[in-house]
Amino acid sequence: MRARNQHGGRARRPSRLRRRAFAGALVLLAALWFGTSPVAAAGETPGACIVEKVDALEFGGQRGAEALHILEETAATHVDVGAEEKLASFEKKLEGCLEAPNPILPEVTEIIWGGIAFVVLLGLMQWKLFPAVKRGMDRRAEKIRGDLDAAETARTEALEVKAGYEAELADARAEAGRIVDAARADAERVRADLVARAEEEAAELRQRSDQDVEAAKRQALSDLHSEVSAIVIGAAESVIGQNLDHDTQMQLIESYIDDVGSRN
Amino acid sequence: MSIFALDFPAVTHLFEWPDIAFTDTYLALNKTSLIYLVAMLLTVVTFGLAARKRSLVPSGVQHVAEGGINFVEQNIVMQTIGAEGRKFMPFLTSLFFFIFFINIFEVIPFIQFPGNSRMAVPLLLALVVWVVYNYIGIRSQGLGGYLKNSLFPPGVPWALYLIVAPIELFSTFLIRPLSLAIRLWANMMAGHLLLVTFAVLSAALWGFGYVPGLLPFFMLVLLTAFEIFVSALQAFIFTILTAVYIGGSLHPEH
Numbered sequence: 204m205r206a207r208n209q210h211g212g213r214a215r216r217p218s219r220l221r222r223r224a225f226a227g228a229l230v231l232l233a234a235l236w237f238g239t240s241p242v243a244a245a246g247e248t249p250g251a252c253i254v255e256k257v258d259a260l261e262f263g264g265q266r267g268a269e270a271l272h273i274l275e276e277t278a279a280t281h282v283d284v285g286a287e288e289k290l291a292s293f294e295k296k297l298e299g300c301l302e303a304p305n306p307i308l309p310e311v312t313e314i315i316w317g318g319i320a321f322v323v324l325l326g327l328m329q330w331k332l333f334p335a336v337k338r339g340m341d342r343r344a345e346k347i348r349g350d351l352d353a354a355e356t357a358r359t360e361a362l363e364v365k366a367g368y369e370a371e372l373a374d375a376r377a378e379a380g381r382i383v384d385a386a387r388a389d390a391e392r393v394r395a396d397l398v399a400r401a402e403e404e405a406a407e408l409r410q411r412s413d414q415d416v417e418a419a420k421r422q423a424l425s426d427l428h429s430e431v432s433a434i435v436i437g438a439a440e441s442v443i444g445q446n447l448d449h450d451t452q453m454q455l456i457e458s459y460i461d462d463v464g465s466r467n
Numbered sequence: 468m469s470i471f472a473l474d475f476p477a478v479t480h481l482f483e484w485p486d487i488a489f490t491d492t493y494l495a496l497n498k499t500s501l502i503y504l505v506a507m508l509l510t511v512v513t514f515g516l517a518a519r520k521r522s523l524v525p526s527g528v529q530h531v532a533e534g535g536i537n538f539v540e541q542n543i544v545m546q547t548i549g550a551e552g553r554k555f556m557p558f559l560t561s562l563f564f565f566i567f568f569i570n571i572f573e574v575i576p577f578i579q580f581p582g583n584s585r586m587a588v589p590l591l592l593a594l595v596v597w598v599v600y601n602y603i604g605i606r607s608q609g610l611g612g613y614l615k616n617s618l619f620p621p622g623v624p625w626a627l628y629l630i631v632a633p634i635e636l637f638s639t640f641l642i643r644p645l646s647l648a649i650r651l652w653a654n655m656m657a658g659h660l661l662l663v664t665f666a667v668l669s670a671a672l673w674g675f676g677y678v679p680g681l682l683p684f685f686m687l688v689l690l691t692a693f694e695i696f697v698s699a700l701q702a703f704i705f706t707i708l709t710a711v712y713i714g715g716s717l718h719p720e721h
Binding site for chain 1: 486492500503505510517532533565592
């Protein structure tokens with residue numbers, strides 16, 4: 204405990220009430236265990252009771268067994284009525300020694316102590332102890348009730364907040380869906396535009412290349428025509444050894460080209 | 468007393484104890500009186516400590532005291548008197564704990580004696596209860612009304628009052644306190660006799676071998692457990708009957 208104090212911990216010293224109660228309980232328990240051990244159980248035995256009664260008997264100037272002997276002899280003569288009565292009374296006392304005590308009859312001292320104990324207990328319970336414990340229980344019940352109410356309120360609030368969040372979440376989801384749909388539509392539109400433009404460009408390109416091919420073809424044919432003309436003229440001139448006039452040249456060239464064209 | 472070579476202690480040795488202080492006075496203290504005082508002290512300490520300990524989750528003595536209060540409130544007062552009976556809670560709780568602690572010494576080693584196997588406290592408490600329920604009856608219904616409702620319970624045909632009135636007179640004003648006292652005292656006395664009988668039997672038969680010695684010993688163990696139950700049960704019965712009588716005084720129509 205001291206070590207805990209040095210470390211700044213709160214010391215838990217037994218309260219004065221607790222120490223007193225503990226000491227009182229120990230004293231009473233010790234008294235119960237040692238002061239009233241079973242071997243010390245009371246109750247005179249019938250024998251001891253008879254001996255005590257005989258010892259206390261006085262008759263004819265004698266005491267004890269001698270007095271009893273004289274009393275019995277005197278009573279047997281039936282002369283002394285007083286002796287007879289005394290003997291009868293004495294025998295009744297002896298019979299009393301053999302009778303077990305009536306267990307249902309309470310001891311006055313026990314009633315007094317029991318009464319003191321119960322009155323003290325009832326007084327303390329009524330005055331202080333019961334109200335104090337009950338107050339603690341009521342305070343706890345109140346606190347638990349308050350905590351439960353607060354928890355219920357917090358739960359309701361949390362549910363409301365949750366419902367709000369869920370509504371917002373649903374709105375956000377719908378908004379997101381709308382945005383995605385719009386984006387998808389835009390994308391589709393852009394794609395269609397791009398495709399259309401690409402097809403258009405492709406068609407244009409194709410047309411332009413066709414035109415180019417056609418022009419190149421025409422150019423090639425024209426070039427070919429010129430070269431073939433020159434070759435044919437040269438060959439014809441070398442064969443015939445003179446220059447051909449213009450009409451003959453043209454005729455010759457045409458017939459050659461037709462011939463080549465029919466072969467292709 | 469010797470029966471079949473068994474030495475059974477005389478009844479004076481089982482129930483009557485020598486004075487250990489203030490001998491030959493009205494305040495002579497013996498084992499029984501000490502048990503009454505210890506039972507009172509145990510109840511006071513239990514509730515005193517419970518009142519000082521105010522933890523949210525009760526444990527130890529706080530649990531015992533609060534459990535006892537709840538038990539008396541829910542199982543005795545609310546079942547017999549109703550919410551109106553809450554004002555009698557300190558009285559009924561004191562009765563329950565006082566009787567229980569006196570009874571339970573029956574099984575506490577080295578003490579082993581139920582204080583209520585002596586007639587003093589059962590009779591005293593029964594008389595207190597008698598005074599309490601009669602006082603409450605007179606206060607709540609008036610003397611005439613209380614006597615009328617006690618002797619001539621409402622709802623009974625007129626002709627039957629010839630039989631019922633004398634029966635009620637005896638039962639309410641004479642038999643009730645006696646039956647309360649005798650029930651508690653006789654149960655505890657019988658339990659003590661049973662335990663002593665089997666303890667003596669176990670000790671006597673131990674010399675004949677383990678088997679004859681063990682049989683009464685097992686019985687002794689079982690009866691010890693049973694007596695713990697009886698201690699609580701008798702405290703409960705005494706308290707609930709008290710509550711029933713108080714309830715009857717407050718509400719004669721029931």
